Amino acid sequence: MLYSDKVMDHFAHPRNVGEIPDADGVGTVGNAKCGDIMQMFLKIENDVIVDVKFKTFGCGAAVATSSMATELVKGATIEEALKLTNKAVMEALDGLPPVKVHCSVLAEQAIRAALSDYYRRQGIDPEPIVGKIEELDEHGEEEEE
Amino acid sequence: MEKRFIYADNAATTPLSETALNAMLPWLKEGYGNPSSVYRIARESRIALENARKTVAECLGAKPTEIYFTSGGTEGDNWAIKGALARSRRKGVIISNVEHHAVLHSALAMEKFGFKVTELPVRENGIVSPDDLRAMIDEDTAIVSVMLANNEIGTIQPIAELAAIAHEHGALMHTDAVQAAGHIPIDVKELGVDILTISAHKFHGPKGVGVQYIRSGVRITNLIDGGGHERGRRSGTENVASACGLAAALKEAVDTLPERMPRLTAMRNRLIDGLLKIPYVQLTGDLDKRLPATVSVVINAVEGEGLILTLDELGVCASSGSACTSGSLDPSHVLLAIGLKHEVAHGSLRLTLPDDIDEDGVDYIIWAVATAAERLRAMSPVWDSSAGRPM
Numbered sequence: 001m002l003y004s005d006k007v008m009d010h011f012a013h014p015r016n017v018g019e020i021p022d023a024d025g026v027g028t029v030g031n032a033k034c035g036d037i038m039q040m041f042l043k044i045e046n047d048v049i050v051d052v053k054f055k056t057f058g059c060g061a062a063v064a065t066s067s068m069a070t071e072l073v074k075g076a077t078i079e080e081a082l083k084l085t086n087k088a089v090m091e092a093l094d095g096l097p098p099v100k101v102h103c104s105v106l107a108e109q110a111i112r113a114a115l116s117d118y119y120r121r122q123g124i125d126p127e128p129i130v131g132k133i134e135e136l137d138e139h140g141e142e143e144e145e
Numbered sequence: 146m147e148k149r150f151i152y153a154d155n156a157a158t159t160p161l162s163e164t165a166l167n168a169m170l171p172w173l174k175e176g177y178g179n180p181s182s183v184y185r186i187a188r189e190s191r192i193a194l195e196n197a198r199k200t201v202a203e204c205l206g207a208k209p210t211e212i213y214f215t216s217g218g219t220e221g222d223n224w225a226i227k228g229a230l231a232r233s234r235r236k237g238v239i240i241s242n243v244e245h246h247a248v249l250h251s252a253l254a255m256e257k258f259g260f261k262v263t264e265l266p267v268r269e270n271g272i273v274s275p276d277d278l279r280a281m282i283d284e285d286t287a288i289v290s291v292m293l294a295n296n297e298i299g300t301i302q303p304i305a306e307l308a309a310i311a312h313e314h315g316a317l318m319h320t321d322a323v324q325a326a327g328h329i330p331i332d333v334k335e336l337g338v339d340i341l342t343i344s345a346h347k348f349h350g351p352k353g354v355g356v357q358y359i360r361s362g363v364r365i366t367n368l369i370d371g372g373g374h375e376r377g378r379r380s381g382t383e384n385v386a387s388a389c390g391l392a393a394a395l396k397e398a399v400d401t402l403p404e405r406m407p408r409l410t411a412m413r414n415r416l417i418d419g420l421l422k423i424p425y426v427q428l429t430g431d432l433d434k435r436l437p438a439t440v441s442v443v444i445n446a447v448e449g450e451g452l453i454l455t456l457d458e459l460g461v462c463a464s465s466g467s468a469c470t471s472g473s474l475d476p477s478h479v480l481l482a483i484g485l486k487h488e489v490a491h492g493s494l495r496l497t498l499p500d501d502i503d504e505d506g507v508d509y510i511i512w513a514v515a516t517a518a519e520r521l522r523a524m525s526p527v528w529d530s531s532a533g534r535p536m
């Protein structure tokens with residue numbers, strides 16, 4: 001399997017890693033059973049994402065797509081961030097191997113999950129704006145079968 | 146720490162040895178004759194091939210007439226399973242649940258022809274129990290196939306005991322010894338097996354060549370039919386150079402075993418001790434009944450592929466059975482078979498040491514794994530960095 005130089009660069013030197021303690025929105029997607037968990041922290045002022053940080057448990061592509069997604073939404077308006085697609089993340093990384101496309105979907109979902117959380121904290125139902133997202137329960141675990 | 150390069154993925158493949166290369170070169174150059182022809186250069190090829198067969202036989206405690214050259218481990222495993230079932234009136238095959246895909250998928254492929262596959266489970270230490278085999282085998286079992294040493298966790302199975310049970314019930318016994326050959330002593334008589342499979346590239350021979358030992362008197366259906374090479378049982382113009390490379394590599398590996406085994410075992414144990422000092426790291430597979438150079442662990446809150454890529458940056462080649470490295474959503478069946486949960490198995494790491502490893506090299510690997518784990522844990526949402534433990 002071959003990763004692009006961009007993917008390797010974002011894996012080896014991920015941008016915006018960490019947490020934002022006073023974040024305005026936090027979203028976590030994926031699950032440990034499948035081997036990928038992404039967590040996004042957003043700081044939002046006047047509808048603009050002024051800061052973003054992430055934490056990811058996952059493969060090279062999971063880290064690289066999270067890192068790229070944070071770069072793409074940093075400084076963007078909420079409206080712009082809501083338009084971020086997994087395709088845009090993939091293109092910015094010069095493509096992903098087919099088995100890794102789901103990582104870019106996860107990165108898109110992580111941003112949307114954080115925005116949903118932001119709206120929820122404002123007392124606004126996020127679903128009409130952000131759409132439905134499968135988020136983790138608070139332990140980040142699925143039921144054992 | 147000054148950056149080094151350490152190839153610690155010798156279970157994936159090994160570099161070709163100088164000895165093997167030199168044994169091959171004449172047959173890649175002027176010695177191109179077809180061993181089946183009658184003129185001098187052909188006779189020389191034939192003699193080289195038969196000498197290689199004799200050498201292999203001596204290394205395995207077999208007779209030369211019991212040795213068949215193949216294209217490698219995958220062919221050998223396919224031949225054993227499919228050939229034994231096709232030949233038998235019985236319908237059952239028993240395999241362990243940690244077999245290499247070459248055995249597992251060969252067996253499953255026979256289900257559509259009406260054969261029944263039963264899996265013999267390993268215990269938590271990665272080793273099957275002869276009592277379990279005794280309980281599941283019956284007079285409809287055509288063949289039992291259990292690997293001598295596992296390719297992911299390195300555990301060594303009690304093949305002699307299993308073979309005795311198979312024979313009590315009139316079944317054949319096959320063992321995939323691909324990971325074992327050249328790394329632990331092998332004597333086909335002591336193992337009591339009917340069929341044994343090895344592959345040259347796992348012991349510093351060339352890729353694409355292997356050996357099938359088939360005990361005298363044991364009949365299995367051919368997998369590859371054609372011009373009747375290998376005494377009618379495996380056709381195709383003989384790969385003389387590769388056979389010579391295999392034989393030279395196997396002889397060198399077997400001759401140096403008494404010196405290498407204790408040395409590598411000590412290095413392996415030093416590596417295990419060092420890795421287990423990293424918090425929340427757990428050994429997978431039995432501590433003692435394992436290959437001399439194989440270490441396998443799971444590292445909590447770290448994902449395998451990310452770990453392998455990070456280790457690569459630090460100059461260490463290793464492998465993992467995580468879902469991401471297997472290209473599916475599930476971690477390897479071996480890790481699940483020893484009872485690991487999915488989320489734990491994703492953090493698996495296998496290190497298989499090179500022959501020339503020394504204490505400094507082991508310490509470098511330990512440092513690299515600790516550094517990589519720390520880096521990945523720092524960005525992991527399932528690791529609590531301030532408390533230094535999983536969330």
Ligand SMILES: Cc1ncc(COP(=O)(O)O)c(C=O)c1O
Binds near residue numbers: 353
């Ligand atoms: C246990 C085991 N069996 C079979 C094989 C397949 O051997 P080959 O690569 O020669 O086809 C391998 C190697 O990947 C192996 O480790």
